[in-house]
Amino acid sequence: MLKVDDIRKKLSDINSVHVIGASLNKERTAHTAVGEISQRGWRVVPIHPRDAGATISGIPIRSEIEEGVEIEIIVLFLAPERAREVIKKLMIRHISSPPLIWFQPGAEDEISIGWLEDAGWKFVHDDCIVRFIERNDLRRPKIPSPWFRQIIDEDESGCSIWTVHEVGEDSNLPSTKVEWVGDLVELKQSNHIIPKYIRALVNDNESIEACARRLALQ
Structure with missing residues (x-):
């Protein structure tokens, strides 16, 4: 203790x-x-x-x-x-x-x-x-971060939808399967197959956040 x-x-x-x-x-x-x-x-x-x-x-x-x-x-x-x-x-x-x-x-x-x-x-x-x-009146400097989610498309095509959500953005529970969810820290560190795949798609001179946002527009 x-x-x-x-x-x-x-x-x-x-x-x-x-x-x-x-x-x-x-x-x-x-x-x-x-x-x-x-x-x-x-x-x-x-x-x-x-x-x-x-x-x-x-x-x-x-x-x-x-x-x-x-x-x-x-x-x-x-x-x-x-x-x-x-x-x-x-x-x-x-x-x-x-x-x-x-x-x-x-x-x-x-x-x-x-x-x-x-x-x-x-x-x-x-x-x-x-x-x-x-x-103890403890505080930390806040480090804002977007968050990211991948879910199965509702059209039953078997495709996945990758989305970027801004700091503090609320969301209800998706109606389809959640394949992954996390913020920038997990996107950089996690051994889960989805963040590992995103990291593999980062271009030269591109941040992982910029890559994640680019993929959400495709």
């Missing part, structure tokens, strides 16, 4: 916060936490398999944390058993720089904490990340 000063420093040093369990259900604290943390400047990455492709406060929901993407802090808004499964999958990855694991109240259990202690991973429990940030 980290001390308060260590937690403050960690939050001040990082850019991204992955929020596991953030769905479209506005009555859940995970949903409201996304906007509250984002307003303080952090890049927030909501994760929820069922609602992937839709947005919370203009931030796209992802289905999972993809291989290759840097993970700095993971906040668990889950029941203990589900939180345990998330931690197990993360630890199997053999991440070279383990993220800070933040158990929201009610998500922690002795098994998960025991695994983390044995592995030497840092974690926080018995506190809410939103309340901690507010109590």
Whole structure:
């Protein structure tokens, strides 16, 4: 368990916060936490398999944390058993720089904490990340980023539609399958086949964002 000063420093040093369990259900604290943390400047990455492709406060929901993407802090808004499964999958990855694991109240259990202690991973429990940030008046310089999505075309042709969405642009859950969704960070880092394909199409002297926008116009 980290001390308060260590937690403050960690939050001040990082850019991204992955929020596991953030769905479209506005009555859940995970949903409201996304906007509250984002307003303080952090890049927030909501994760929820069922609602992937839709947005919370203009931030796209992802289905999972993809291989290759840097993970700095993971906040668990889950029941203990589900939180345990998330931690197990993360630890199997053999991440070279383990993220800070933040158990929201009610998500922690002795098994998960025991695994983390044995592995030497840092974690926080018995506190809410939103309340901690507010109590300590923590903020980060906001780095705006568009986001991107690929879905199956509604005409049942089997084709895919690649789109670019501006900073803060909201979207409902698509009516067809979401093949990929993410922002510039994931577009640059993810090992998923779609961002890897986009990166392969970048021309000389072209940024990956410019490439993504060009492909959306085709």
